[in-house]
Amino acid sequence: MKKKMTLFLTVLLILVTLTGCGTGSTNGSHVRADTLVVPGEIKGDVFYEDVSDAFRQSLWAFAGKTSASVMGAEPDQNSLYSPVSLYYALAMLEAGAAGRTKEDLRNFLEAGDQTKIGEELRSLYALMTVEGEGEAEQIANALWARKDLVGQDGAGVKQAWLDQMADHFYASAFAVDFTDPGTADRMSRWVEKETRGKIKPDMDISDPDLLLVLMNTVYFKADWLEPFPEESIKKDLFYGVEEALEQVPYLRGSFDSHSVLVTDRFTAGQLPLVNGHMRFVLPDEGLTPEDLL
Numbered sequence: 001m002k003k004k005m006t007l008f009l010t011v012l013l014i015l016v017t018l019t020g021c022g023t024g025s026t027n028g029s030h031v032r033a034d035t036l037v038v039p040g041e042i043k044g045d046v047f048y049e050d051v052s053d054a055f056r057q058s059l060w061a062f063a064g065k066t067s068a069s070v071m072g073a074e075p076d077q078n079s080l081y082s083p084v085s086l087y088y089a090l091a092m093l094e095a096g097a098a099g100r101t102k103e104d105l106r107n108f109l110e111a112g113d114q115t116k117i118g119e120e121l122r123s124l125y126a127l128m129t130v131e132g133e134g135e136a137e138q139i140a141n142a143l144w145a146r147k148d149l150v151g152q153d154g155a156g157v158k159q160a161w162l163d164q165m166a167d168h169f170y171a172s173a174f175a176v177d178f179t180d181p182g183t184a185d186r187m188s189r190w191v192e193k194e195t196r197g198k199i200k201p202d203m204d205i206s207d208p209d210l211l212l213v214l215m216n217t218v219y220f221k222a223d224w225l226e227p228f229p230e231e232s233i234k235k236d237l238f239y240g241v242e243e244a245l246e247q248v249p250y251l252r253g254s255f256d257s258h259s260v261l262v263t264d265r266f267t268a269g270q271l272p273l274v275n276g277h278m279r280f281v282l283p284d285e286g287l288t289p290e291d292l293l
Helices: 053-071 083-095 099-108 117-127 159-168 181-194
Strands: 004-017 035-037 130-132 135-146 171-176 210-223 233-239 244-251 260-262 266-273 276-283
Touching (some): 035 159, 083 099, 083 117, 083 135, 083 159, 083 210, 117 159, 135 159, 135 181, 159 171, 171 181, 181 210
Parallel strands (some): 135 171
Antiparallel strands (some): 004 210, 035 171, 130 135, 233 244, 260 266
């Protein structure tokens, strides 16, 4: 039987409250509607080299400095983190920020003075939109704004920022009433739709000072390039932090053509997928995954 590797990266939320909130720098008229914008048309004819080397280095640097904080926050717990999801959400916030807030966000995003974050992410989005035999990859972004921010003079949500959300981040934007119980359900259903039914979170939007919610989802699915046969599934012990679990199914295989990296702290290898690779890292005895971050 053909086995698949499917990874569903959970929804990432950034909730913006009254504390530390500033006015965006973009100019333009205010809008007032339920659905404010819908994603623009995805950029065509995009190639790997259209995402600059400098921006790729920014993404790697951002992933490196945030992974330890996120994945090491709760030792002995399973963790799942998508650095590109956090990057997209913070970049959407940066696009509408001004002054010191914008400067701090750009520094945290490892973006150089000349880096056009929106343009780079526009190309990256196109590269990460994949639908084919044995593979699927999809990013989705959304902005949910408190309804009374839309249409206010001076401090409201501006059309120029919304246009950036649609054109550079392929985001949807909505004006909502966070006190309406139906809003949380609508947000949850948006996540369910964008993750193709795999995730439907319980949304807590009860904070009375809540202004904005930025959301990102990543859906990834890929077949193994070299499928595991049915007879490769074997049950054995799985050694957890505190106890061993019996009769846990493993995929077992023998490979002659794949490289293995052995260091003084861990052993690593990878298996090819139809779209990319899956990498495995085993800490040496006496070390934990958190020690490697």
